[in-house]
Amino acid sequence: MTTAPTTSAAPAMTKARRSRWGVHTRTLVPCAIIALIAVGAIFVPVLYGYDPLRVDLADRLKPPGSVLPNGSIAVFGTDQIGSDLFAQMMAGARVSLIIGAATLAIAGVIGVLIGMLAGYYGGWLDTVLMRVADIQLAFPAILLAVLLAAVLGQGVLNVIIVLSISNWVVFARIARSQVLALKDREYVEAARTLGLGNFHIIFRTLLPGSLPPILVVGTVELGHVVLAEAALSFLGVGVPMGTASLGSTIANGVQYLSTAWWISTLPGVLLLLLVLATGVLGDAVRDRLDPRLRSL
Template structure:
């Protein structure tokens, strides 16, 4: 036994500090992609929260004398067909994108976790039914299904959020079911069962924490997807209604002037791209640092 104790003492010298969140933050900051992604996301949040302070003009103040001005001269990003300041509209547009992105992913995450966990943990007939539903939801093209939902719900931002949530839960449900199927066979889950723990505790304390990394990665991939779907639905006139400044609807109204005033289409499009990139970069880095087995 003394050999063991010596060994234990030796290892204690090199013990790591146990502050987990601090640890995670430190690892994240080492990753350049994470820093860039985080920077973009923080900027987006700031512009959404402080939009009235940042925007130099109101997003709906029209000025027909300043129609379709190119960038420069008091309007950094130019003006649109009603002479509204593009920069101000884009800043306000970030509110719509964030709202849609997070609310829809929040709803679909809840649906997906509940259904996926039930299917994966209990299996049998329940799994058969839930997996069937998931496959049906999964088999439709996203935008088409969203359009069909909006046709019944009527256009508007709320409809868009519900529609996107109702089509994107299937991805979460599938992922979570798969995670449950493999994790419930793990010995530590068996151990929890032998130790007399309840299904509820096993699901929430032992399985879900171990499935967190892929869930977070999927979430960060779904937020930008939702932003894109919202933009495309608004582009089609099914989402945010004018004068609400959604990046999609700005592009939609600008497309008739694309030859003479390309900035009306380019800048909102660029914003969509940058935001999607930011979320993806951050999500990937978060996955790497959240997994204790991948540390250092």
């Protein structure tokens, strides 16, 4: 294969090899970025002994690379209350990733289940579930978050609930459309003529066939959820004070933008990297699962 003769097939081969390489790169680089952020989020706050409530006014607003009085170097500088920005960003990334993963898990499971039931049974169940989804989509997530924060109070769990409520619809729609596309295939009818029950057909026959696009949506949604969490925290209805979050760190730095640009900018760049990486990853996963590109 690699020693293709220089015939008329050669340009196609080169193209194929290039796009295969492309898919590999587009999978590996985002994976590496996300993994790096995840590892940092797990270990950096521990190594730095990060305490979000510690105030050290002598060290506040130090630019990136400053040497602190205790001898350590603040790579990304310090924020307005003197805590190390790098440790704070990583603690924020930790919250973002936990919220992202938990939201995806909850919204994904509920959404896929509802979507598959709606698509499989159709009729009034489909109508009711999908109208609920439409109503849900029409209702702004931020408004819902403000409402829930007011009722339930702030907290990581509440943010997960809010984001799950506003994200299940995406999964439900994808799962439903997949089931609608698959359920009249002959192999599904064959399973029915074998005497297999609805449970088996939904979870053992239809679900595996529906998974690829759901996984793609899941990777893209991870970026959305992280961004939405940051937005909620930025607005002050997300995670409570005392819990670091990329969004709240950015919000804290806004009033110092002219004097200490790094407080808002660096967490923003990290957020950008994370969202971009998940987006590119989702795109690459889609290409990878596309049967027309599989032989490349």
